[in-house]
Amino acid sequence: MSFSLRYYSLSILMLSALLVGCVRAPQYQPPSVTAPTTWKNSTDTTFAAPQNNPPPATAAAAAELPQQPAVPAWWSIFQDDELARLEQQVLAANYSLKAAVVRVEQARANVTLVNSYRSPVVALNPQAFRQRLSAYRPLPIVSPNGPQAITQTQFYLPLNVSYEVDVWGRLRRNVQAAEADRQAAEEDLRTVQLSLTADAASYYFDLRGLDAELLVLDSARQARVESLQLTQARNQAGVDNEIAVRRAETELANVDAGIVEVRRQRAGLEAALATLAGQPASQFALLARPGQLSIPRVPAAVPASLLARRPDLRRTERQLAALNARADAARLARLPTVQLSGLVGPLASGLGDLPKVTDSYTYYAGGGVSIPIFNGGRLRATQQIAERQYDEQAAQYRQTALVAFQEVETSLANVQQSAAQLVVQQRALRSARLAGLLTKERYRAGLTSYFEVVDADRQTLDAARLVVQNQANELSFTVQLIRALGGGWE
Numbered sequence: 001m002s003f004s005l006r007y008y009s010l011s012i013l014m015l016s017a018l019l020v021g022c023v024r025a026p027q028y029q030p031p032s033v034t035a036p037t038t039w040k041n042s043t044d045t046t047f048a049a050p051q052n053n054p055p056p057a058t059a060a061a062a063a064e065l066p067q068q069p070a071v072p073a074w075w076s077i078f079q080d081d082e083l084a085r086l087e088q089q090v091l092a093a094n095y096s097l098k099a100a101v102v103r104v105e106q107a108r109a110n111v112t113l114v115n116s117y118r119s120p121v122v123a124l125n126p127q128a129f130r131q132r133l134s135a136y137r138p139l140p141i142v143s144p145n146g147p148q149a150i151t152q153t154q155f156y157l158p159l160n161v162s163y164e165v166d167v168w169g170r171l172r173r174n175v176q177a178a179e180a181d182r183q184a185a186e187e188d189l190r191t192v193q194l195s196l197t198a199d200a201a202s203y204y205f206d207l208r209g210l211d212a213e214l215l216v217l218d219s220a221r222q223a224r225v226e227s228l229q230l231t232q233a234r235n236q237a238g239v240d241n242e243i244a245v246r247r248a249e250t251e252l253a254n255v256d257a258g259i260v261e262v263r264r265q266r267a268g269l270e271a272a273l274a275t276l277a278g279q280p281a282s283q284f285a286l287l288a289r290p291g292q293l294s295i296p297r298v299p300a301a302v303p304a305s306l307l308a309r310r311p312d313l314r315r316t317e318r319q320l321a322a323l324n325a326r327a328d329a330a331r332l333a334r335l336p337t338v339q340l341s342g343l344v345g346p347l348a349s350g351l352g353d354l355p356k357v358t359d360s361y362t363y364y365a366g367g368g369v370s371i372p373i374f375n376g377g378r379l380r381a382t383q384q385i386a387e388r389q390y391d392e393q394a395a396q397y398r399q400t401a402l403v404a405f406q407e408v409e410t411s412l413a414n415v416q417q418s419a420a421q422l423v424v425q426q427r428a429l430r431s432a433r434l435a436g437l438l439t440k441e442r443y444r445a446g447l448t449s450y451f452e453v454v455d456a457d458r459q460t461l462d463a464a465r466l467v468v469q470n471q472a473n474e475l476s477f478t479v480q481l482i483r484a485l486g487g488g489w490e
């Protein structure tokens with residue numbers, strides 16, 4: 001009998017090992033992504049080409065991601081103290097960011113939960129019951145008076161223990177999946193941090209661009225007021241007609257309308273910044289600060305290897321690792337499971353007898369193997385679903401990488417072309433101002449009509465507004481490049 005039991009157990013283990021060999025998955029490797037060897041829109045393409053494999057920080061749970069992921073203080077390259085204070089407010093008070101932090105905490109708690117299934121479960125289950133056994137039960141106690149019913153009272157204090165032996169590593173795979181989920185949540189937090197700080201910087205520079213544009217409009221308004229006074233004086237002196245006065249009034253009103261529109265746009269940006277900073281829009285104010293916008297110099301060579309820092313790519317890869325571990329766990333769920341259980345504790349008919357451990361205690365120890373035979377294809381379907389989810393995420397990972405390359409190329413092109421455009425617009429502004437001065441001199445000398453003055457003033461104002469708008473755009477494009485590179489190029 002003992003030999004038969006050993007033979008039966010050995011047969012089960014051999015069959016299980018065979019099943020493991022049939023469904024065992026290869027070691028996880030993130031999908032390969034062909035990264036560009038050069039940036040088409042970079043002014044310097046002599047940097048070393050990146051390897052066509054995933055970033056080291058995302059390779060198959062080999063490296064532990066930081067416990068407290070934080071976006072680098074990339075905004076320091078702009079050397080703007082007010083921007084730095086605003087970014088700190090966003091990181092400290094934004095509610096979307098707080099929600100991302102909570103998601104990280106949930107993921108960490110889930111790791112503890114999933115890992116707990118690899119430990120024994122120990123529970124103390126005190127019991128007390130009273131029962132009456134029928135006189136006509138099987139194997140009754142027969143007395144001279146015939147079968148007798150029995151009433152029993154029992155007090156039981158068992159300590160129950162159960163434990164699943166992770167023979168094939170299914171529970172370990174679930175822990176690996178939870179760990180990858182935690183890392184993905186931390187990368188998602190970093191993604192939110194980068195996105196929010198980049199949005200705040202973009203709004204801030206757009207707002208400062210509007211401040212600079214208001215300065216241009218205020219200067220133009222002063223010039224329009226002086227032109228109106230001049231035409232009125234010339235009309236009263238009979239040198240000019242009323243048409244020039246009305247045109248001067250029209251130009252002044254157009255500038256006033258432009259000022260109102262810019263202030264409206266500024267109010268919207270200020271409200272958006274308030275929301276990012278976690279404050280009610282009615283209680284947030286950013287004082288106007290007109291002046292020259294400082295544009296940092298983007299390095300000529302931007303190495304493609306910096307894409308390894310993009311948190312959205314790292315998050316997508318970690319999600320892929322989690323799905324791979326769950327697919328493996330689904331495969332292993334089709335194998336036999338080994339469960340050990342037992343209990344120990346005193347059993348007595350009276351409470352006073354429970355402390356008599358030597359004579360009153362009872363115990364049980366055993367184990368079993370559960371072998372799936374037929375379940376309507378449930379386990380196979382679960383495995384197929386997990387594998388298809390992995391394939392879907394792998395395609396999403398490659399798509400995210402392509403979008404990342406697209407964003408870098410687009411941002412590089414925007415920065416370069418806006419810088420070139422600014423040079424041309426500044427040249428146009430210098431020419432427009434010179435033309436305006438010459439036209440006004442000719443008008444005062446009576447050599448030309450006021451219509452030419454109006455046209456020259458409009459060209460000068462348009463050129464000046466385009467210059468400050470382009471400066472703000474170049475700053476925003478620089479922020480977009482920083483975001484595309486995962487938080488700077490340093």
